[in-house]
Amino acid sequence: DDNFIGNKKKLKMEILPTMIEWSKGKKYPFAFFTEASINIADDEDLMQMMLTAGFDRLFIGIETPNAESLDECNKVQNKDRDLVAEVRKIQNCGFEVQGGFIIGFDNDPISIFRSQINFIQKSGIVTAMVGLLNAPPGTRLYQRLKKENRLLKSFSGDNTECSTNFIPKMNYETLISGYKNVIDTIYSPRPYYERVRTFLKEYKPPRGNGMPRIKFYHITAFFKSVWFLGIREKGRKYYWKLLISTLLKHPRAFPLSVSLSVFGFHFRKVAEKFSQPQ
Numbered sequence: 001d002d003n004f005i006g007n008k009k010k011l012k013m014e015i016l017p018t019m020i021e022w023s024k025g026k027k028y029p030f031a032f033f034t035e036a037s038i039n040i041a042d043d044e045d046l047m048q049m050m051l052t053a054g055f056d057r058l059f060i061g062i063e064t065p066n067a068e069s070l071d072e073c074n075k076v077q078n079k080d081r082d083l084v085a086e087v088r089k090i091q092n093c094g095f096e097v098q099g100g101f102i103i104g105f106d107n108d109p110i111s112i113f114r115s116q117i118n119f120i121q122k123s124g125i126v127t128a129m130v131g132l133l134n135a136p137p138g139t140r141l142y143q144r145l146k147k148e149n150r151l152l153k154s155f156s157g158d159n160t161e162c163s164t165n166f167i168p169k170m171n172y173e174t175l176i177s178g179y180k181n182v183i184d185t186i187y188s189p190r191p192y193y194e195r196v197r198t199f200l201k202e203y204k205p206p207r208g209n210g211m212p213r214i215k216f217y218h219i220t221a222f223f224k225s226v227w228f229l230g231i232r233e234k235g236r237k238y239y240w241k242l243l244i245s246t247l248l249k250h251p252r253a254f255p256l257s258v259s260l261s262v263f264g265f266h267f268r269k270v271a272e273k274f275s276q277p278q
Helices: 008-025 038-042 044-053 067-072 083-093 112-123 140-147 172-186 189-202 216-232 236-249 251-275
Strands: 032-036 055-063 096-103 128-132
Touching (some): 008 044, 038 044, 038 055, 044 055, 044 083, 083 096, 083 112, 096 112, 096 172, 112 128, 112 189, 128 172, 172 189, 189 236, 216 236, 236 251
Parallel strands (some): 055 096, 096 128
């Protein structure tokens, strides 16, 4: 769902009570994942109901820490908020926050690349999906850029192409170079594992909420992670630092820390594609 909390009344009165009844009746066979806007942080009762239903992750469109760029994309619910504090509030409640970020707005300053990196690291959003702004046909952005004669090509929908389909206000080479640096930085071993540790400090899942039990394939995955991440990969010291720290400070989150470590390996493979010459 693009925004699961779009109709809160129906959600609280119909959808979530039904999901809670179903999940409890089935003894929580799996966890739920959805998208929501940042203002979910304003409704603690709603978040508690979602946790009871079995939700454990939320994808939230942060987009940008730059206020002028939020105006540009009409992201009004993100304005006049301490976005890092809001993310932490949601993490404190018991959700893993995944975030969507965009670079390439007309109002983005040269400092946007460092600002995005700093925000992502500080917030502890482990899965940070950073994309270059493109203009899909039919959108207001597309129509505006068409009037300004700034469209270049059709929009493929592939967010791993490391390109944009319009002429940006920022120098194109600067934009692409800065974007690649953001991706390369946030998914390099050291900042990635540091971000997992930041997240685990804030993550406070409720006890006894029926989260899936550890199964045999989780155990085999752990030993594979030890081989690939703890022995073979260059960033292995950060892997071990994370696991030891988690065992000492957040033992309940140990399985999650292993999972996030494995995700990081995948993200680095994706980041390598962005680093290749276009």
